[in-house]
Amino acid sequence: MTRRPEFAAFIGxxxxxxxxxxxxxxxxxxxxVTASWLNVAAELGLIALPVxxxxxxxxxxxxxxxxxxxxxxxxxxxxxxxxxxxxIGLPAGLAVGTFFGFLNxxxxxxxxxxxxxxxxxxxxxxxxxxxxITRLTTSTVLVPVEVSEMVRSTFGGRLYKTFENAIVLWVxxxxxxxxxxxxxxxxxxxxxxxxDKTFARAAGVPVERxxxxxxxxxxxxxxxLGITQVALYGSAQVSAGQSYVFYSIIAVVVGGVLLxxxxxxxxGVIFGTLTFAIVSQGIYSTGWDSDWASLILGTxxxxxxxxxxxxxxxxxxxxxxxxxxxxxxxxxxxxxxTQEATND
Amino acid sequence: MTEQRTPYIGLKxxxxxxxxxxALKDVSVEVYPGEVFCLLGDNGAGKSTLIKVLSGFHQPxxxxxxVEDRELEIKSPRDAAHxxxxxxxxxxxTFPLMSLExxxxxxxxxxxxxxxxxxxxxxxxxxxxxxEMQEMGITGVTDGGQLVGSLSGGERQVxxxxxxxxxxxxxxxxxxxxxxxxxxxSAHVLRIIMEARNRGLAVVLVTHNVRHAMTVGDHxxxxxxxxxxxxxxxxxxxxEEITDLMAGGEAMADLETELAELSGARTTxx
Amino acid sequence: MLHKKLNWWLVIAxxxxxxxxxxxxxxxxxxxxxxxxxxxxxxxxxFFAVVKxxxxxxGSLVEAAGSKYTWIALPNYDNIGPDMVKLIEQAVAxxxxxxxxxxxxxxxxxxxxxxxxxxxxxxxxxxxxxPLLENGTVKAYGYYGTDEYKAxxxxxxxxxxxxxxxxxxxxxxxxxxxxxxxxxxxxxxATSKGAQAGEIILPAESFGDAAAISSxxxxxxxxxxxxxxxxxxSSADADAVNEALKVMGSKAxxxxxxxxxxxxxxxxxxxxxxxxDQQGWYQGWLAVSHAWLYDQFSILPADPVILTGxxxxxxxNAETVLSGVExxxx
Numbered sequence: 001m002t003r004r005p006e007f008a009a010f011i012g013x014x015x016x017x018x019x020x021x022x023x024x025x026x027x028x029x030x031x032x033v034t035a036s037w038l039n040v041a042a043e044l045g046l047i048a049l050p051v052x053x054x055x056x057x058x059x060x061x062x063x064x065x066x067x068x069x070x071x072x073x074x075x076x077x078x079x080x081x082x083x084x085x086x087x088i089g090l091p092a093g094l095a096v097g098t099f100f101g102f103l104n105x106x107x108x109x110x111x112x113x114x115x116x117x118x119x120x121x122x123x124x125x126x127x128x129x130x131x132x133i134t135r136l137t138t139s140t141v142l143v144p145v146e147v148s149e150m151v152r153s154t155f156g157g158r159l160y161k162t163f164e165n166a167i168v169l170w171v172x173x174x175x176x177x178x179x180x181x182x183x184x185x186x187x188x189x190x191x192x193x194x195x196d197k198t199f200a201r202a203a204g205v206p207v208e209r210x211x212x213x214x215x216x217x218x219x220x221x222x223x224x225l226g227i228t229q230v231a232l233y234g235s236a237q238v239s240a241g242q243s244y245v246f247y248s249i250i251a252v253v254v255g256g257v258l259l260x261x262x263x264x265x266x267x268g269v270i271f272g273t274l275t276f277a278i279v280s281q282g283i284y285s286t287g288w289d290s291d292w293a294s295l296i297l298g299t300x301x302x303x304x305x306x307x308x309x310x311x312x313x314x315x316x317x318x319x320x321x322x323x324x325x326x327x328x329x330x331x332x333x334x335x336x337x338t339q340e341a342t343n344d
Numbered sequence: 345m346t347e348q349r350t351p352y353i354g355l356k357x358x359x360x361x362x363x364x365x366x367a368l369k370d371v372s373v374e375v376y377p378g379e380v381f382c383l384l385g386d387n388g389a390g391k392s393t394l395i396k397v398l399s400g401f402h403q404p405x406x407x408x409x410x411v412e413d414r415e416l417e418i419k420s421p422r423d424a425a426h427x428x429x430x431x432x433x434x435x436x437x438t439f440p441l442m443s444l445e446x447x448x449x450x451x452x453x454x455x456x457x458x459x460x461x462x463x464x465x466x467x468x469x470x471x472x473x474x475x476e477m478q479e480m481g482i483t484g485v486t487d488g489g490q491l492v493g494s495l496s497g498g499e500r501q502v503x504x505x506x507x508x509x510x511x512x513x514x515x516x517x518x519x520x521x522x523x524x525x526x527x528x529x530s531a532h533v534l535r536i537i538m539e540a541r542n543r544g545l546a547v548v549l550v551t552h553n554v555r556h557a558m559t560v561g562d563h564x565x566x567x568x569x570x571x572x573x574x575x576x577x578x579x580x581x582x583x584e585e586i587t588d589l590m591a592g593g594e595a596m597a598d599l600e601t602e603l604a605e606l607s608g609a610r611t612t613x614x
Numbered sequence: 615m616l617h618k619k620l621n622w623w624l625v626i627a628x629x630x631x632x633x634x635x636x637x638x639x640x641x642x643x644x645x646x647x648x649x650x651x652x653x654x655x656x657x658x659x660x661f662f663a664v665v666k667x668x669x670x671x672x673g674s675l676v677e678a679a680g681s682k683y684t685w686i687a688l689p690n691y692d693n694i695g696p697d698m699v700k701l702i703e704q705a706v707a708x709x710x711x712x713x714x715x716x717x718x719x720x721x722x723x724x725x726x727x728x729x730x731x732x733x734x735x736x737x738x739x740x741x742x743x744x745p746l747l748e749n750g751t752v753k754a755y756g757y758y759g760t761d762e763y764k765a766x767x768x769x770x771x772x773x774x775x776x777x778x779x780x781x782x783x784x785x786x787x788x789x790x791x792x793x794x795x796x797x798x799x800x801x802x803x804a805t806s807k808g809a810q811a812g813e814i815i816l817p818a819e820s821f822g823d824a825a826a827i828s829s830x831x832x833x834x835x836x837x838x839x840x841x842x843x844x845x846x847x848s849s850a851d852a853d854a855v856n857e858a859l860k861v862m863g864s865k866a867x868x869x870x871x872x873x874x875x876x877x878x879x880x881x882x883x884x885x886x887x888x889x890x891d892q893q894g895w896y897q898g899w900l901a902v903s904h905a906w907l908y909d910q911f912s913i914l915p916a917d918p919v920i921l922t923g924x925x926x927x928x929x930x931n932a933e934t935v936l937s938g939v940e941x942x943x944x
Contacts, residue, residue: 032707040700065692131815141794142695144721162703185453185464188442192450195439202399202421202431204451233695233722239787240693263441284704290658290687 008311009256009271012304016278019300024285033285035162041277042170043225045270047244048251049170049177050221052269054214055252056181058194058261059115061215063104063122064222064248065241070130071097071223073143076236080145081138090151093227094220100126101219105212123245131238141238147231156231166228173221178266190214194261251276254304256312263312275304350413351376352514352546353398353429358407360393367393368404369570375515380537380547382557385567386590391550394567395517398548399431400424428514432504434523440493440500444477444485445469447492448507476506480536498529502536509540516540517548522556527605534560554586555602566590650681652906653710654898655701656741658687660848661872661894665741667942668898669714676906683902684708691787695722702726705735712736712909714901716759717743717752718792724752736909740901741894742792744919755908756915758900760892760923762792765871766799768924769845769890773800774807776887778843778867781811782834786827786851793847796871800845809843824854831858835866842866843887849874856880873927878939881932891935892923895943 020028027033047064054061071093079089104122108115134141147156157165181187189210192200201207222241230236255272257264279300283293351374360368368390375381383391396402397409400418408415411427418424424431439447449469456465470488477485480502485495492500501521508516518537522530537560541547551557557564564581566574566589574581574589581589654669656662666685673683686701688694698715699722705713706729713735717723720743727737731753739747741759746752766783773781781804783797797813804811816823816830835841835858842865846852849872859866867887870877880886900920907913927935938944 027708030707030709032703036700036704036707039703043696142719162707183463185455185462188446188450188453188464191442191446192439195441195447199439200450202425204422204425229693229696233699233719234725235695235719235721237693237695237719239691240696242692243690258441262439281704284684284686284708287682287684290685293687294689 004265006256006265006268006271008308009254009268009275009304011311012254012307013271013275013278015303015307016275016282016300020278020282020285023288024282028282028285032162033281035164036284037274037277037281038167039162039164040281041273042164042167043228044244044247044251044277045170045273046166046173046225046228047218047221048248048255048269048273049173049266050214050217051248052252052255052257052264052266053177053181053190054115054218055249055257055259056194056261056264057190057211057214058197059108059211059214060119060249061104061218062116062119062245063100063126064218065243065245066123066126066130067097067100067219067222068226068241068244069236069238070100070126070226072226072230072236072240073130073134073238075227075230076143076145077134077137079147080143080236086148086151090155090227093230094223097223097226098216098220101216101222102212104219105215108215109208109211127238134238142235143237144235145230147234151231154231155228156233164232166232169224169228174266174270181266186210191262194258194263196262247276250301254301254308256308258312272304276301351410352412354408354410355394355397356408356410358394358397358404358409360397360402361405367570368397370407371567371570371572373565373572373575375546375548376563377514377546378541378544379562380541380549380560381563381565382561383548383550383565383567384552384554384557384586384590386552388569389567390570391552391567392519393570395431395519395548395550398424398515398517399429428512429517430508430511430513430515431517431519432501432508432521434520438492438500438504441491443489443491444495444503445473445488448473448476448503448510452511472510473503476510477503480506480539481532496529498525498532501525501529501533505533505536505540509543509545513545515546515548517550519550520552521549522551522553527602530556531606552590554583554590555606558583558586559606650676650712650906650909651684651708651710652676652681652712652714652902652909653684653686653705653708654714654740654902654905655686655688655698655705656716656898657691658689660850660874662687664942664944665894665898668895668900669902670898672899672902672906676902679906679910681906681910684710691718691792695719698723699726702730706730706733710735712738712905714738714740714905716741717746720746720751727752727754736905738901738905738908740897741892747919754918756904756918756920758904758920758922759897760921762795763799765890765892765924766796766801767803768799768926769796769869769871769888770800770803770805770809770811771807772803772888772926773843773845773867773869774804774809776867778804778887779809780838780841781809781843781845782841783811783813783845784827784831784847784851784855785813785815786823786847796847797845804843824850824857827851827854828858828861831855832862835859835862835864839864844868846870846872848872849877852877852880852886856885873935873939873944875936875939878927878932878936881927881929882936884929887928889927890923891925891927891944893925893944894922895938896922 051061051064074096075089075093078084078092079086104119107118154165159165159167181190189205192205193207193210197207251273252269253259254275255269257269279297283296353375356372358368358371359366371394383394385391393402397404400421400423409418445466454465454468455462457463473488474485482499482502521533525533534556537547537549549557549561562578564576565572656665669685676683686705688697688701698719702715703726713730717739731737737754739752739754739757742762743752744757744761747754747757783800785793785797787793801811814830814834816826844855844866846855847870852868852870853876855868869886869888871890873889873891877886877889881889935944
């Protein structure tokens with residue numbers, strides 16, 4: 001069990017819960033504070049989960065913030081500014097996000113340029129496009145939206161007190177993404193892609209199609225978060241989402257996914273997302289001076305990543321790495337020791 | 345050794361030029377099932393290029409490829425895989441961070457169920473992987489969920505060979521399989537190679553280690569700077585002659601040491 | 615093996631550091647149950663650092679009187695609406711009894727503040743959002759601050775009436791709403807006094823990027839040398855613009871909406887035309903102290919709106935302001 005990638009992420013989560021449970025006592029354990037970090041985790045999770053698949057496959061997506069703004073702004077302009085009904089504006093927002101994800105995947109597979117560079121360019125280019133179009137149509141940068149009752153109560157609704165419906169969306173997405181990675185052959189392909197693209201291709205994995213599909217997924221997730229925020233908060237802003245680029249990578253890496261790909265799990269990413277949310281919101285409960293908040297955030301995350309690394313090393317050495325191996329189990333332990341001694 | 349006369353693969357007059365430099369010049373080889381064909385030569389002789397042509401990574405600049413007497417092109421690694429040509433690379437060609445059963449079945453995952461709910465049957469995959477590994481003599485593997493990276497270099501090589509054999513490869517191409525291994529692990533890998541040969545596969549073994557080649561090889565060819573300079577069968581040349589034929593072959597002293605160690609280690613594997 | 619051991623020592627060292635620092639003064643003692651808890655939400659940039667100084671001083675008096683004080687920081691202005699709503703909900707979760715908050719995004723913040731009011735949190739506004747209080751969108755017990763739009767207009771008018779005929783607003787956060795109000799106001803103010811005006815828009819993340827600002831200004835000047843006025847938002851931006859003007863040898867005038875030692879010195883030397891001060895320190899001070907006064911004793915000033923700006927700092931009054939700026943009061 002200890003060698004599963006989720007384990008280290010779980011330990012990290014346990015650690016921050018205990019940490020803030022102690023320093024944030026008693027307010028940290030209250031219902032409303034729990035809702036505050038669970039909401040943050042759910043919203044971040046909508047992006048972090050699809051991004052984790054992209055990263056397990058060995059790629060990066062730096063354009064998630066811009067795609068989120070594009071999806072949100074599409075919905076806001078169509079429904080808020082032009083007055084079209086929600087059932088046109090909302091799917092349009094999702095379609096726009098998925099489309100730019102598709103574009104990312106297409107450029108990465110066709111040009112062989114690294115996904116870091118491609119999505120970095122998309123980050124700037126798309127942000128500029130969203131800004132230009134928004135200014136052109138609405139002449140502002142913040143567009144308020146009168147969200148319909150149906151959308152408000154589903155995407156923008158609250159389950160109980162301040163717990164957002166986004167939590168339900170996140171759970172659904174977690175089930176889908178976990179199913180893909182753990183239970184289907186596509187999940188195996190994603191891992192193989194991240195492990196070694198050449199070998200994966202030689203083994204028959206349709207590398208291009210999988211890559212494009214993964215980027216479409218992260219585009220969809222980003223747009224989903226964008227429109228969910230419009231439904232929750234009633235407005236969309238052009239500059240929205242920039243922080244999510246880093247937050248999503250943090251959640252994914254703290255969740256045990258290797259930055260270079262080929263290793264990781266959605267359950268770990270869920271733990272990583274929760275860990276990040278608790279750290280970023282738990283600081284308020286401690287009453288510590290907010291001037292130091294970023295330092296504390298950074299330190300805790302560094303601890304989480306290092307402990308992750310350590311557990312992964314353990315997982316990799318779970319087998320017997322000594323070169324000589326007795327071929328029968330009858331050989332007693334002492335002989336093995338002397339064999340080791342003479343081998344070096 | 346001379347029963348089958350139809351080669352499974354025949355490369356005739358293969359030339360491969362990279363930007364003005366000829367890595368292969370007019371090389372012809374034939375690969376027969378149930379035979380280990382050793383491609384010898386020092387680094388830079390063109391061995392890697394030749395097997396890359398065989399496995400579809402490169403297309404020859406000129407020359408003919410025949411598979412079972414049909415003339416065709418091997419345009420991609422996927423083509424090669426469909427023709428039953430399985431290549432095992434020096435560092436195992438597996439995915440070190442994946443568990444055994446995942447790595448073994450990449451691209452050919454067994455599934456259960458139907459429609460969009462088709463599930464990758466990992467339980468069956470684990471059972472198969474453990475069984476195949478054990479049959480190949482790796483008794484230490486009992487849990488298919490173990491990570492590939494926790495296997496030793498030799499075990500990884502064997503697992504890659506086991507994979508090729510399991511999926512019905514007709515030609516097993518091994519690129520310097522023992523170069524990164526110690527003496528005892530090399531011996532194990534060589535035994536598995538012979539096992540594969542005995543099961544009827546054609547084996548192409550690329551190596552610069554004359555000792556190992558002579559242990560398992562039936563048919564040999566020597567490449568020097570892209571050209572085939574010699575072609576002979578087992579028993580037709582001595583070790584010293586082969587070493588002389590290969591420019592920059594191993595020093596005699598190293599060979600003697602390895603010979604002594606190899607004959608000492610042989611007994612523990614019985 | 616060594617690698618693994620080093621990892622664990624690193625972890626232990628960091629943990630020890632955290633625990634040590636936690637015990638040596640970050641933590642504040644909790645007051646008795648039923649005590650008042652004054653909270654303020656604000657930004658984390660250079661301007662709000664000064665606001666926080668005022669708020670913290672008032673906060674220390676609040677704590678000396680036996681109540682609790684918390685400053686909740688908004689890390690950036692990228693996604694103001696959702697982030698502010700989350701912070702307002704956080705304040706309610708932290709059991710604040712009063713909350714002082716700037717309102718930048720009425721559509722998002724108004725419902726959240728209404729929910730906070732229903733949860734028995736007394737709401738005060740500061741720094742931004744005056745029109746929303748006046749038209750009833752947000753209900754609060756008071757407002758302490760200026761208006762970004764009015765500050766923009768004041769700047770534009772001053773440029774136009776003091777020798778500039780072609781003014782540019784250097785917008786380093788083109789997505790953010792407060793910037794939009796400022797530059798919009800500047801253009802309105804300048805054109806109403808007969809000058810030309812426009813906006814230079816930099817890429818979304820260039821807030822604080824001196825090189826990007828400097829080169830953008832140089833490029834704009836190269837294209838249109840008749841520009842003779844630049845307005846900037848932060849003291850760092852102003853420094854960058856000045857650098858650009860020096861490089862281009864331009865005689866354009868500068869003015870802005872932030873105050874710093876560099877800016878005051880430039881005004882005194884005649885190199886900067888003016889600074890529009892909204893007296894952020896005063897906003898922080900007023901917000902926290904008045905929130906507590908009402909919470910504790912139900913005391914409110916006769917006029918719930920106290921304007922701290924726009925206050926124009928020019929060569930005439932710059933001297934008096936200097937020491938305050940140096941000490942972090944302005």
